[in-house]
Amino acid sequence: MSTYDATGSAARRPFSGRRARAGDLILQGVAGLAALGAVVLVGLIVYKVVQGSRLSLSTFGLGFLTSTGWDPVHSQFGAANLIYGTAITSFGALILATPLALGVALFLTELAPGWIRGPVTALVETLAAIPSVVIGLWGILVLGPVLRDDVMPQLHSALGFIPLFGPSSSGSTIFTAIVVLTIMILPIVSSISRELFLGVPAELKEAALGLGVTRWEMVRGVIFPYARGGVAAAMILGLGRALGEAIAVAQVIGAFNGPIHANLFFQGNTIGAELANEFSNATSNLELSSLFYLALILLVFSLLVNLLAQVIVRRVARKQGLVAQ
Amino acid sequence: MSSADLSVLQRPNDRLRRRRWVNRGMELLAWLAAATAVALLGIVVWSVAKRGASELNLDLLTKPQVAFPVPGGPQGGLVNAFVGTLVIVGIATLMALPVGVLVALYVNEFAPAVVRRGVGLTLDVLNGIPAIVIGIFVFGLIVVGHGDSGLAGSFALAVLMLPLVARSAIEVLALVPGSLREASLGLGVPRWRTTLGIVLPQAVGGIVTGAVLAVARVAGETAPLLFTTAVGVSAGADWNPTHPLASVPVTIFELSDQALESQHAQAWAAAFVLLMFILVTSLTARWLANRSRRKLQRAA
Numbered sequence: 109m110s111t112y113d114a115t116g117s118a119a120r121r122p123f124s125g126r127r128a129r130a131g132d133l134i135l136q137g138v139a140g141l142a143a144l145g146a147v148v149l150v151g152l153i154v155y156k157v158v159q160g161s162r163l164s165l166s167t168f169g170l171g172f173l174t175s176t177g178w179d180p181v182h183s184q185f186g187a188a189n190l191i192y193g194t195a196i197t198s199f200g201a202l203i204l205a206t207p208l209a210l211g212v213a214l215f216l217t218e219l220a221p222g223w224i225r226g227p228v229t230a231l232v233e234t235l236a237a238i239p240s241v242v243i244g245l246w247g248i249l250v251l252g253p254v255l256r257d258d259v260m261p262q263l264h265s266a267l268g269f270i271p272l273f274g275p276s277s278s279g280s281t282i283f284t285a286i287v288v289l290t291i292m293i294l295p296i297v298s299s300i301s302r303e304l305f306l307g308v309p310a311e312l313k314e315a316a317l318g319l320g321v322t323r324w325e326m327v328r329g330v331i332f333p334y335a336r337g338g339v340a341a342a343m344i345l346g347l348g349r350a351l352g353e354a355i356a357v358a359q360v361i362g363a364f365n366g367p368i369h370a371n372l373f374f375q376g377n378t379i380g381a382e383l384a385n386e387f388s389n390a391t392s393n394l395e396l397s398s399l400f401y402l403a404l405i406l407l408v409f410s411l412l413v414n415l416l417a418q419v420i421v422r423r424v425a426r427k428q429g430l431v432a433q
Numbered sequence: 434m435s436s437a438d439l440s441v442l443q444r445p446n447d448r449l450r451r452r453r454w455v456n457r458g459m460e461l462l463a464w465l466a467a468a469t470a471v472a473l474l475g476i477v478v479w480s481v482a483k484r485g486a487s488e489l490n491l492d493l494l495t496k497p498q499v500a501f502p503v504p505g506g507p508q509g510g511l512v513n514a515f516v517g518t519l520v521i522v523g524i525a526t527l528m529a530l531p532v533g534v535l536v537a538l539y540v541n542e543f544a545p546a547v548v549r550r551g552v553g554l555t556l557d558v559l560n561g562i563p564a565i566v567i568g569i570f571v572f573g574l575i576v577v578g579h580g581d582s583g584l585a586g587s588f589a590l591a592v593l594m595l596p597l598v599a600r601s602a603i604e605v606l607a608l609v610p611g612s613l614r615e616a617s618l619g620l621g622v623p624r625w626r627t628t629l630g631i632v633l634p635q636a637v638g639g640i641v642t643g644a645v646l647a648v649a650r651v652a653g654e655t656a657p658l659l660f661t662t663a664v665g666v667s668a669g670a671d672w673n674p675t676h677p678l679a680s681v682p683v684t685i686f687e688l689s690d691q692a693l694e695s696q697h698a699q700a701w702a703a704a705f706v707l708l709m710f711i712l713v714t715s716l717t718a719r720w721l722a723n724r725s726r727r728k729l730q731r732a733a
Binding site for chain 2: 127128129131132134135136139140141142143145146147149150152153156157159160189204207208209210212214215216218219220228230231232233234235237238239240241242244245246248249250258291294295297298321323324325327345348351352353354355360380383384387388399400403406407408410411414415
């Protein structure tokens with residue numbers, strides 16, 4: 109329809125070459141500026157965060173990464189326990205979420221009857237739409253008490269000989285944060301894995317099944333090897349999401365800035381949570397700058413994680429000659 | 434393969450039986466995983482609905498927040514937070530949508546392949562930067578020197594929206610059939626006229642649904658607003674974006690940390706309204722997106 113309109117107006121009012129060229133240049137220029145703006149924006153983000161952390165960088169240097177404690181009174185700031193907390197919550201969530209996500213993806217691509225696939229796919233992806241502050245509210249007021257009363261004591265009495273499963277005292281713990289993060293990264297890992305599994309050529313699957321293997325053996329022998337690289341990228345993207353999550357973790361982890369400990373059933377802290385809790389309360393320039401330094405660590409992590417995932421995705425796509433994502 | 438091997442496959446024996454049991458076990462685990470994922474959604478939504486729906490009342494949307502609530506005292510509402518979110522998200526959309534569409538137009542219609550990949554990578558990187566880092570960036574860029582304002586919060590949300598809007602617009606524009614462009618160009622219509630008059634109108638439905646999804650995504654964001662437009666408790670509804678504005682997510686975040694039952698109740702009610710808004714808009718947009726994508730694919 110619009111084709112007809114355009115030809116009509118073009119016929120009525122022919123374009124002079126100069127006007128046409130000027131229009132082209134203007135549109136291309138404006139659109140190009142917008143694209144350039146996006147690139148500049150990323151650079152500006154890096155610049156501003158580095159600029160803000162300069163004071164802390166020059167005061168503490170790399171020692172910031174290996175020292176512990178957040179003491180505004182004595183101007184001693186260190187990120188070691190925060191980095192540890194960020195790593196243990198993110199990897200914990202990844203360990204819980206990955207098998208779950210692969211199960212969901214296999215269910216959606218191989219097992220589910222046709223009519224159930226669409227709705228379940230939509231439901232799992234809806235999980236990603238829940239705002240982190242709402243998951244955090246649920247985590248602190250509903251999940252935390254349940255874990256404290258019914259899950260952590262049992263795990264402690266059964267597996268207490270492992271230091272990870274120590275005694276529990278409250279609902280705001282590292283473990284609560286791990287469960288909350290698991291819920292938040294599950295949809296990412298499962299939706300990317302689902303797309304990867306859908307991309308496995310039907311001939312390969314049929315050939316395996318035709319040889320008489322069971323469905324699980326086909327999954328293990330054909331689907332997993334085929335999608336391995338992509339699943340790694342999906343896990344890395346999930347990890348990146350978990351590393352950067354601040355709000356929900358801040359609500360449930362208990363903001364404990366003491367020494368590093370192994371007990372998952374105790375309070376802890378992460379970089380994101382520390383930023384969410386402390387940034388507005390910074391009392392000195394050095395503290396504010398140290399918080400910028402924390403943001404810089406997060407920024408570097410997230411850039412590395414994303415570039416790594418991109419590299420993997422591209423390599424896999426090239427190898428398989430298909431366009432992933 | 435020898436015939437002896439084949440007979441092994443045909444006659445059930447212990448080995449085959451074990452393989453079948455392993456298979457059944459694994460299938461059961463996959464079913465359980467899917468059931469768990471759906472149950473998690475159900476549990477979270479149900480928890481919020483159960484606690485939030487009963488606290489819903491007109492006061493919540495019409496009365497301002499009480500600065501220092503006491504048990505049994507007046508409850509007040511959260512009108513300042515709802516108005517603030519409306520203003521902040523509205524302005525963020527006005528900032529991100531045109532820029533995002535222009536970026537997509539550039540990538541799809543003008544850019545050479547190398548530049549296209551570069552911009553695509555930039556959008557992915559931007560999308561991967563944690564929201565809290567964006568908040569701190571905007572704090573350093575605008576709030577230092579100009580103070581908190583709704584506009585600073587809008588800008589932070591716009592930075593989050595930009596890659597979402599641009600990505601979805603790029604996808605939709607790529608589906609517009611090349612034959613349309615060629616027909617228009619072949620008739621002597623200049624490139625800019627073709628782009629704005631032929632290509633863009635074909636994609637406008639998809640671009641709008643992409644924008645709605647982006648709105649649903651950032652309306653619940655707390656981290657970018659925490660340091661850019663946070664206020665204590667303001668006197669009432671404030672529509673002026675140059676003031677620091679309250680917002681629904683930040684208010685929930687602060688209320689969840691308070692001691693009073695009545696404050697938790699307000700947090701649940703606000704969370705319920707926010708969640709319903711997000712679920713309804715994102716599910717509707719997703720449905721519309723699927724429909725228009727199918728339509729465009731059929732046209733192509």
